[in-house]
Amino acid sequence: MKTRKLEIRCPLCGSVDVSYSCAPHCCFNHVCAECYATFEPVTTLAGGKVRGATPPDPLPDPADPAVACASCDSVAVYMAEDGLVCTGCGARLVLELTEVTPG
Ligand SMILES: [Zn+2]
Ligand SMILES: [Zn+2]
Secondary structure, eight states: OBOBOOOOOOTTTOOSOEEEOSOTTTOOOEEETTTOOEEEEEEEEEEEEOSSOBOOSSOOOTTSOOOOOTTTOOSOEEEETTEEEETTTOEEEEEEEEEEEOO
């Protein structure tokens, strides 16, 4: 199954012009280019697994939105037709935004 790169909407202004400003070994702080809000996405398990989900081609840039899998901690989390999926372990995931701070 094909996936596409993760898209995260700013929780305050709805823009999808959101970039990842840190690195997975540190934190998942993202910043919105429209209103400068910052937030950290997290995932929770939606239940169920997807077999054979493959990462998008080309792979996203390091500055593209990223989130860690709630099951295996992989950052190979992408969008499938009906929600997020980890292409590391196949877990179906739900995205949540935490630490929302207006810019
Ligand atoms: Zn915004
Ligand atoms: Zn996983």
